[in-house]
Amino acid sequence: MNIVCVGGGPAGLYAGLLMKLRDPRRSVTVVERNQPGDTFGWGVVFSDQTLGNLALADAPSARAIEGAFNRWDAIDVQIGGATVTSHGHGFCGIARKRLLGILQARCEDAGVALVFDTDVTDEVALARRHGADLVVAADGVHSAIRTRHAAVFRPDLQEGRCRYVWLGTRRRFAAFTFAFAPTEHGWFQAHAYQYDDQNATFIVETLESTWRASGLADMDAASTLAFCERLFANLLGGAPLLTQASRGGAAMWHRFARLTCREWVGALDVDGRRVPLVLLGDAAHTAHFSIGSGTKLALEDAIALAAELPVETDGDLNAALLRYQAARVTEVSKLQSAARNSTEWFENVARYSAMPPDTFAYSLLTRSQRLSHENLRLRDPAYIQGFERRFAVQAAAQAGEAAPTAPTPPMFTPLRVRDVLLKNRVVVSPMAQYACVDGVAGDFHLAHLGARALGGAGLVIAEMTCVSADARITPRCPGLYLPEHTRAWARIVDFVHAASDAKIGIQLGHAGAKGSTRPMWEGIDQPLAQGNWPLVAASPQRYLAGVSQVARQASEADMAQIEADFVRATLAASEAGFDWLELHCAHGYLLSSFISPLTNRRGDDYGGSLENRCRFPLRVFAAVRAAWPAHLPISVRISSHDWVDGGITPMDAVEIARLFRAAGADMIDCSSGQVSKAEQPVYGRMYQTPFSDRIRNEAGIATIAVGGISEADHVNSIIAAGRADLCAVGRGHLANPAWTLNEAARIGYTGAAWPRQYAPGKQQLERTLARGRSGT
Numbered sequence: 001m002n003i004v005c006v007g008g009g010p011a012g013l014y015a016g017l018l019m020k021l022r023d024p025r026r027s028v029t030v031v032e033r034n035q036p037g038d039t040f041g042w043g044v045v046f047s048d049q050t051l052g053n054l055a056l057a058d059a060p061s062a063r064a065i066e067g068a069f070n071r072w073d074a075i076d077v078q079i080g081g082a083t084v085t086s087h088g089h090g091f092c093g094i095a096r097k098r099l100l101g102i103l104q105a106r107c108e109d110a111g112v113a114l115v116f117d118t119d120v121t122d123e124v125a126l127a128r129r130h131g132a133d134l135v136v137a138a139d140g141v142h143s144a145i146r147t148r149h150a151a152v153f154r155p156d157l158q159e160g161r162c163r164y165v166w167l168g169t170r171r172r173f174a175a176f177t178f179a180f181a182p183t184e185h186g187w188f189q190a191h192a193y194q195y196d197d198q199n200a201t202f203i204v205e206t207l208e209s210t211w212r213a214s215g216l217a218d219m220d221a222a223s224t225l226a227f228c229e230r231l232f233a234n235l236l237g238g239a240p241l242l243t244q245a246s247r248g249g250a251a252m253w254h255r256f257a258r259l260t261c262r263e264w265v266g267a268l269d270v271d272g273r274r275v276p277l278v279l280l281g282d283a284a285h286t287a288h289f290s291i292g293s294g295t296k297l298a299l300e301d302a303i304a305l306a307a308e309l310p311v312e313t314d315g316d317l318n319a320a321l322l323r324y325q326a327a328r329v330t331e332v333s334k335l336q337s338a339a340r341n342s343t344e345w346f347e348n349v350a351r352y353s354a355m356p357p358d359t360f361a362y363s364l365l366t367r368s369q370r371l372s373h374e375n376l377r378l379r380d381p382a383y384i385q386g387f388e389r390r391f392a393v394q395a396a397a398q399a400g401e402a403a404p405t406a407p408t409p410p411m412f413t414p415l416r417v418r419d420v421l422l423k424n425r426v427v428v429s430p431m432a433q434y435a436c437v438d439g440v441a442g443d444f445h446l447a448h449l450g451a452r453a454l455g456g457a458g459l460v461i462a463e464m465t466c467v468s469a470d471a472r473i474t475p476r477c478p479g480l481y482l483p484e485h486t487r488a489w490a491r492i493v494d495f496v497h498a499a500s501d502a503k504i505g506i507q508l509g510h511a512g513a514k515g516s517t518r519p520m521w522e523g524i525d526q527p528l529a530q531g532n533w534p535l536v537a538a539s540p541q542r543y544l545a546g547v548s549q550v551a552r553q554a555s556e557a558d559m560a561q562i563e564a565d566f567v568r569a570t571l572a573a574s575e576a577g578f579d580w581l582e583l584h585c586a587h588g589y590l591l592s593s594f595i596s597p598l599t600n601r602r603g604d605d606y607g608g609s610l611e612n613r614c615r616f617p618l619r620v621f622a623a624v625r626a627a628w629p630a631h632l633p634i635s636v637r638i639s640s641h642d643w644v645d646g647g648i649t650p651m652d653a654v655e656i657a658r659l660f661r662a663a664g665a666d667m668i669d670c671s672s673g674q675v676s677k678a679e680q681p682v683y684g685r686m687y688q689t690p691f692s693d694r695i696r697n698e699a700g701i702a703t704i705a706v707g708g709i710s711e712a713d714h715v716n717s718i719i720a721a722g723r724a725d726l727c728a729v730g731r732g733h734l735a736n737p738a739w740t741l742n743e744a745a746r747i748g749y750t751g752a753a754w755p756r757q758y759a760p761g762k763q764q765l766e767r768t769l770a771r772g773r774s775g776t
Contacts, residue, residue, distance in 0.1 A: 001026045001309075001317075004127065005136040006120050006145060008032025010044075011281030011298035012138035013103035016112045018057055018306035028112045029130055033119040036104060037097070042168040042202075042244075043195025044099060045176075045292035048090040050299070057303045061106045068098050070194045074175035077361035078235065079353070084361035088379025091176060091292070093195030099295075120145070123277070127270045134317065135268060135277045136305070138298075141259055143283035153279060154262035160288070161347045163216075163253040164205040167228065171239035173200050178364060179235045180349060186210030187349040190232050191290065202241060203289065204228050205346060211253065220248035256343065259286040260336065264325040265318070278321050280305060285332045287339035290346055291368055297332060304328050337684070338368035344690075351697045355722055358390055363721040369686065373409070373716035374747065391720060409749055411715040415458075415725060417666050417702070419631040420579050422458035422726070423501055423753075425719050426740045429706060429730035430461040430507040430582070432473065434519035439469065439479025441488045450495050452733055453502040454755050456740030459726070460502055462489075464509040464584050465573075467565040470533045471510035471590070474519050480508065480569040480576075489576040497577070501753065505580030506573045507637065508624070510562060512590030513537040513551035513599070536562075538593040538600040538616075539607070544677060553602070554590075559616055562590065566620050570627040581628055583621055586639040587674035591617040595656065596639070596675045598647045610652055614659050625664045635704060636660045637669035640691035643679035650691055657699035667725065668695050669704040686714055693723035704728050712743035745769045 003019055005012040008030050016030040046054075046069075055062040069092035077084045107114055120126050123145050127135050137145040146153050169192070177192040187210065191203040211217065216224060225241045245252045264284050268275040281298030308324040310317060345352075345367035352363050365371055377384040388407050395413035396403045399421055404413075415422045428449075435444040445462070453460045466472040466479045479485050489506070496504045516532045517525055525544055535551035536558050542548045554562070566583075573581055585591040593599040594616045600607050606616050621636065628634055638660075640653035648656075657668045670692040673679050681687075688707030696703040705724035709715060715727040732739045744752035745765045754762040 001133045002131045003028045003134045003136065004130050004132045005030045005138055005280075006123065006126070007138035007140060007143075007281075007283070008034070008100075008104075008114065008116065009138065009140060009281070009298070010099060010103060010295050011283075011302055012136065013100065013107055013112075014061075014299050015136055015138060015280055015302035015305055017061065017103065017107050017110055018302055019309060020107075020110045020112050021058060022306050022309065023311045024111065027130075029115060030107065030112060031115045031118050031120055031126065034116065036100075036114075036116055042096065042166065042199065043093045043193065044096050044295045045193060045195075046092050046094070046296060047292070048092075050296045051092065053300060053303060057306075058106070061102060064102045064106070065094060065099065066092075068094050068102065068196070070094070070196055072173075072175055072194065075365065076173075076175040076177045077357070077364055078177065078179040079357055079360055080180075082357035084357055085175065086361070086365060086376065086380050086383045088376075089176070090379075091193075093193050093201070095195050095199065098196070123148075124268050124270055127268055127275050132270075132275055134309075135275060136280050137277060137283045138280040139283055141257055141282040141286050143279070145277070146261070146279060146283050149266050149277065152263060152266035156260045156262075158258045159255040160258065160343055161208055162205050162343075163208055163211040163255055164203055164289075165224065165228070165243075165245075165253050167202045167204065167225070168242040168244075169200050169202045169236060169239050170198055170242075171200060171202075171236050177235065179232055180353070181231045182353070183210070183214065183231070185213035187353060188228075188231055189346060189349060190228075190235060192235065202228075204232075207347065208255070216253065217250045221245055221252060222248070224248055224252055256288055257286060258288070258336070258340065258343070259284070261285065264329075265321045276317055276321055278305070278324070284328075285336065287332075287335050288343040290342045291335070291339050291370070293335050293339065297335060300331070301328055338370045341690075342368040348694075351694070352722070355697075358387060359720070359722050362387060363723070366717050366721050369717075372713045373720060374713045387720065404751070406751055408751060409712070409716050409747065410719040411712060411727070412744065412749060412752060413719075417580075417633040420503055420633055422503055424456075424458040424740070425726050426457045426459075426715060427704060427726050427728040428452045428455075428457045428460040428733045429728040430463045431730050431734065432463045432477070432520070434474055434476035434521075436476055436478045439466070439472070439477070439482065439485050441478045441485070441492060445478070445488075446492050446495060449492055449504065450499065451737035453496040453500040453504065454758075455733070455736070455738035456744065456752055456754070457502055457729075457733070459505060459580060460496065461505040461507055461580065461582060461728075462492075464507050464589075465489075465569070467508055467510055467562070467569040470535075471515065471562075471565065473511040473515055474517055475528070475531070476519050477511075480506070480572045481565065486572040486576050489573070489578070493577040500755065503579040505582055505635075506576075506578045507582040507584050508566060508569050508573065509584030510565070510590035511535075512588070512593050513541040513543050513548070514588055516549060537590060538613075539602055541593065541599055543588065554616075559606075559619075563620050563623050567623050567627045570624045574627075574629055574632075578632075580633055580635070581624070582635045582637055582669060583617075583624060584637050585617050586637040586669075586671045588639075588676070591620060592639055592675060596642055596648050598642055598644060598676050610655055611659070614656060618659060618663050621660060621663050621665065633666040634664070635667035635669050636665045637671055639672050639675055640670045640688065640695065641672040641681075642675045643673050643681045644676045647675060650694055653691060654695055654698045657695045657701050657703075661699060661701040665701065667702045667704055668692075668699070669706065669728065670695055670724075671706055684708060685710070686718065689718055689723050692718075693721075696724060697722065702726075706730070712747045715743075716747075741765075748773065 399414035537551035
């Protein structure tokens, strides 16, 4: 087999090397447009895991690379004159030029032909000249080959919001250092790390708007270096910054381009002969430099490609290339997702800049969701122990409680909201049970909610409870519009208060256009076969096209009655003794239908702008707040993202939260979707937490995170990083009413209080899980 790799960076060189080693009979040529000693950039970073992969693929090159590494295990985060240090991160740096030299020498030893100073403008002619059976395009993010075959590869290139400049310095750094500097125009950040005995990479990054306002677009190279040296003078300690750029101004600064390709495999027609063409490394994908995975992904692409290629000449080459693509797409998408999270964090430094340095640093460390609370504990137990101690002291002070004497994970710290003291940060989500008769919550709800209150959560919220008979989702939904409803709820509330130390809340809502349907297991969102009641919404609406009833537009008389219904239900909830009230303004129900432009097409004062669309929900909220005891909290559940073009966006959600905060809301419960069947949500663990993070830290209101939160590690990471104040867990509590107590035992926290009747179970569970952690 004759193979030609276009691009002599790490990806092309390593792929050529491994493909030659796997079958020495192959003729492998690497073609590079630059000279052997030419390179761009300063140093590259690998993790210990990446080194392990390289050692398995080719031990000699791995040994040479490892011998040239500068190692560190600490990360320093510097902001506001404070430095927070975390250990155990196990990274290595190497000069890009040194890495290329090692790979070039190893290729030559293995018999790979290296052709330099050759710009490939016609890959068909190149394949013809070398008699290629396979062409590998490893020519970088701006790949000319990929561009010429864009119709096949279907690339998507999205530029970030920041500008960055890649510099160097001879200042020594003992740790990978993130430093943040405020200016009158906005924040700048530096990413600095040592890559050999004398040199360090020094990347300066800032928002495009800050970059322009600072005049950097018009500065020459010397002025740019001087600007950055002044900005980070304390970090540099007098050492100058260095550049490889030949020009200053905008040419020095770049915007990171996130690249994905729908296809990685194509073909060339070489005189009627089909020659496969495959993308590799940055030609196929990119990952932001803030997670240090670009070169890692490229080398691991090379490993996977070499492993898939058939050794025998009659093997199915195209099938092998498709296997390579399938294997790498999944891994690359995971890293790109983490990189996207990291990129967005650095694009929004101002959002976090008011945090205490400890919390700011923790937020940075966990920004990509690849590092969690327990990951950090494994890496640096002393760091996490100190962080938990400080966090617990602060939480106790906020709650008006004595500081704990034993280490306490963030999820088990208290929180006071108005006069309600929650013992921990875990909430049982309101989850529809469809178990009521004529709106009356009976024994099922007593058992369901009572068990979860006994199970250790700080707050249990009953499912959406409807403010009138025609506000119900289904005939089996609970209500709070008749005296018997109040008495039934009071029985449950009294049990929770008598048997547990949990607080209990109620979520009030109106189904709107999503009402008069069957219970979930009989056909979700399907209208009743008989006995339907009229529906009302912000505008005429049919939730399921051709299936659902058509809801009429709410008139002023309708709105007045709905407002009165919410007030009546609020007074009843107070009479029943609930500790907490949540107003349901999400998921396409009535109040949500006013907020979303997808469902509100009114031309009066309740339609049009976001502020107008929120007018009626805010009117209802004001009436509810006035009727609800002043010493008790109210949260508002919103859909933070409609997941539909033209619908509510996370930016809109911040404004919605600000409006409710101004009206007196205590918390925003940050859900999303279920407003339109055209939605295209992106699911994953903690997938809605970024909405909570943004609302909390931009709108300045406490939040509840919900969605894909399934273990203590998630809760601890979210609370510790300041992404939410409470975490709502739904399905985990459906599977295990004592989810909170079980998670406490699983992470080794023995301070969670169990009902005294269950104490023997606590001891046994803790012993069993402790043995599992120790492997005995």
